[in-house]
Amino acid sequence: MTGPSLHEERMSRFRQAGLYLVTSQSHSGGRSTLQIIRAALKAGVRLIQLREKNGSDRELAALALEARKMTSDAGALLIINDRVDVALAVGADGVHLGQHDLPVDMARRIAADLIIGASSHSEEEAVCAERLGASYVNIGPVFPTGTKSWTGSFLGIEAVRRIGPRLNIPFTVMGGIRKDHIGDLVRAGACAIAVVTAVTMAPDPEAAARQLLNEIRAGSFASNPRNSNKSCA
């Protein structure tokens, strides 16, 4: 008789989070990523991805260590963008991999306990990531966004409604999501709503995060009054 694995425990918390804050120092209106994280934690955010594309690996590792302390103290999950080694070295809960990063199956081989997320821009990529061992996939960009130079078209909510049911693992959505979209995305089955600038560029990141969390909870309640987690595979 064994209890739930560390991966299962982490995924259980992942499913409860609702809002998924993704950081970006270069889109934080002059505030530091750690300031943004602090504000989000205060608002109740419990799922944070450290995504910092600038700076050296050594700087990223130092930043990740700080973020790990803050998120652990608050009981929040920390996911590191791109880097499995940094995630393992700082004791993060997971890693998020894009289509040009280490393949999901290779990452899984060296990180059985980590939440491994994968970016997908199509049904094919999403299904493939699940097959390779991803813990969740992100579907996006749903709407136009300024944080990524994205040459493809954005997917729209219809694509989310089409791709979601093809997956047996939870999916998150990202890309240009604002408060008004949240009800539709939650009803489409999104497990968590991932945002960057809706929080990082907000005049008051804490208030913005709190509003988004409330919106998500209301959306979950409306879509299934008896079980607010049912929509989350």
Place this chain on the structure above:
Amino acid sequence: MTGPSLHEERMSRFRQAGLYLVTSQSHSGGRSTLQIIRAALKAGVRLIQLREKNGSDRELAALALEARKMTSDAGALLIINDRVDVALAVGADGVHLGQHDLPVDMARRIAADLIIGASSHSEEEAVCAERLGASYVNIGPVFPTGTKSWTGSFLGIEAVRRIGPRLNIPFTVMGGIRKDHIGDLVRAGACAIAVVTAVTMAPDPEAAARQLLNEIRAGSFASNPRNSNKSCA
């Protein structure tokens, strides 16, 4: 009673290698890095670092997998530059970390069995890397080199003679090393001579590698006729 650890086994082979080939696709005269590795293995090189700064992580991982197959078949060690995760994922023997990469102690925490090398440009950096758990340090650049945009001064053989005795772990030397320097560097205690262009840019990389290996063996023999490995801590 336990045998030598995997790390010890790897280091024992590391100490025997003599020549340390570091790849660079952009300095290979139009040949591929895999072609250069194949030629080096044929010449008897048994220690290879995959150092490829261009391309995505996914491309690096695919290249590393190929390099792993080739080096395993030849009984050669494979070290991956910069990336602990890629090294672990492809089953490489080690990782080489620069001053801006993941710190050595963080890498050691997640990779007990890997050879972990560290670049050092001064006595202080070399001693620090040893203290943090490096398996070996590289001292360099010894001479001016075109493969790295290096703004510091090059160290010269005198610095190698000064830094070497301060270390309890093996050290390698790198940076603009040509055939004529080898005797002096081996006598200064270098465990392996690391080269890029002396092999990768050679008209005949296999012949160049073979010549360098012979030069190193002759240097080791001259410096200590009774034990050609004694110079290697």
